[in-house]
Amino acid sequence: MAKKESEHETIWGGPTKRFFVSMLTRDIGLSDAILDLIDNCVDGATRQLKGRLRSEERPYDGYEARLTLSAKSFDITDNCGGIPREAIADAFLLGRPKVEKDKDLPTIGMYGIGMKRAIFKIGQEAIVESYASDGAFSVEYDRAWLEPENQEWDLSIAPLKNKKEKGVTICVPTLKKEISRQFGNAAFQNELRNKVSEHFGYLMQKGFSIWVNGEKVRPKTLQLYTSDSPKDKGIRPYDFEATNNGVHIRVTVGFYRTLVRMEEVDEAAERTQEKEQAGISVICNERLVLENDKSLITGWGDGSVPKYHPQFRGIAGFIIFSTDEPEKLPISTTKRDLDVGADVYLFARKYCMEGLRECTDFTNKWKGMEDEATQHFDLATKRDARTEVNFAAKHGVPIRGNEKAKKFSAKLPVPEQRNPMRRISFTRKEDAVRSVSEHLFGESGQKPSVVGQECFDRALKASRK
Structure with a gap:
């Protein structure tokens, strides 16, 4: 008997275990996988705080x-509430089936793979224990389940005796060999502490605590020079805020240090600089996504904004996105990369470029007069850019066509018109510089900038005779 037209064969179109436990883990670094686990802790606390997040300074x-x-x-x-009974099934699925799960909460967990991917990356086996107000349980990822060729997807779950403190514990008793080497390395542990302090610095300001091997991590946040009065001539950041499609946007660009002197520019060109705060960082729902960027991503070298150069090492700032609808955030599944083509990101980037133009223009106008410019910095105070700089909200002017946007231009001091300074810059081979240094100073170790300045000063003196 012939098959009816509506009858047809089917094939399996689902995923393989190998994709999740062996391939997906390659898309994320080890430190970022651990940050994902901390993100989940923060999201748990955020669910506990629903309704109180914006009413308290340190919720x-x-x-x-x-x-x-x-x-x-x-x-x-963590002690962030545990996994409630109704959320157990979703918590252990590889992917989030319900996009609306955390509606009206400023989380960043949208895809439902962070905890699982971190476990797959780190260990050969793992146990997840949860203690919530409506029950406690444990789920085990054993070696057999984590075998890439094993297509068994069911996990073993067992009830536990509940505890007073509600939260989640993830224990990985057996590490992968390459992970064991890194976890045992003191340099990796220090790097992890630094990443935690930067990535969660603004959440720590709001009271969240993170400990690594018994040591409490201190937050790292951006401090910018700010004059007290917005009306006086002084050093102030550019500040902008707006709401775009349900996302609150804040852009602040200013100076975290005094202007770079000419000799510092020369030194920066000759050697690799230590990590510094220069550049633009991007924060989504209080988590650092991009740190100290100096590229086209945040507007450097686009249009009238110059490319980043060591003379701009004093400029720093951030773009902050906040929303109770995390799917609107311009971030990737790793939560560490940006969707730079998203409309909300392009909107914010435009105003970041405006702030960069104001600050780079100021730097160029005072080129060669950095010592004179320092007097303006001396009259300013370094303040926390996230919590203490709010010029747009208090003194900003509305932007035409966008009633929910306000902007505060930095209005930075301008040098008096006089005989302008001009920069002289060139390079010569090291042995030639050392030879001239010996000739001028009687020793060969003077800095190239000092040698060049002495040559010019002597030639100038001779030209005026």
């Missing part, structure tokens, strides 16, 4: 995450 006081890592094992424990 996360009392909430914490504790990490312990070594060459032998890894675990992370």
Whole structure:
């Protein structure tokens, strides 16, 4: 009997275990995978705080995450509420089936793969324990389940005796070999602490605590020079805020240090600089996504904004996106990369470029007169850019065509018109510079900038005779 036209064969179109446990883990670095786990802790606390996040200065006081890592094992424990019974099934799926799960909450967990991907990357086996107000349980990822060729997807879940403190613990008793080497390395542990302090610095300001191997991590946040009065001539940041399609946007660009002197520019060209705060960082729902960027991504070298140069090492700032609809944030599944083509990002970038233009123009106008410019910095105070700089909100002017946007231009001091300074810059081979240094100063070790200036000063003196 012939098959009816509506009857047809089917094939399996689902995923393989290998894709998740072996391939997807390659898209994220080890430190970022751990940051994902801390993100989940913060999201748990955020769910507990629903309705109080904007009414308190430090709403996360009392909430914490504790990490312990070594060459032998890894675990992370929080006190952020645990996984409620109704969310258990979704929590262990590879991907989030319900996009609306955290509607009206400023989380960044949209894809439902962070915890699982981190476990797959780090260990050969793992146990997840949850203690929530409506019950406690444990879920085990054993070695057999984590085998790439194993197509069994069911996980073992068992009830636990509940505890007073509600939260989640993830224990990885057996690490992958390459992960063991890194976890046992003191340099990696220090790098992880630094990343945690930068990535969660603004959440720590709101009370959240993070511990790594028993040591409390201190937040790192941006401090910018700010004159007290917005009307006086002084050093102030450019500040902008707006709401675009349900996303609150804040852009602040200013100076975290005094202007770079000519000799510092020369030194920067000769050697690799230590990590510094120059550049633009991007923050989404209080998590750092892009740090100290000096590229086209944040507007450097686009249109009338010059490319980044060591003379601009004093300029720093951030673009901040905040929303209760995390799917509108311009971020990727790793939460560490930007969707730079998103309309909301392009909107914010335009005003970041405006702030960069004001600050680079100021730097260029005072080129060669950095010592004179320092007097203006001396009259300013370094303040926390996220919590203490709010010129747009208090003194900004509305932007035509956007009633929900306000902008405060920095209005930076301009040098008096006089005989302008001009920069002289060139390079010569090191042995030639040392030879001229010996001739001029009787020793060969003077800095190239000092040698060049002395040559010019002597030639100028001779030309005026």
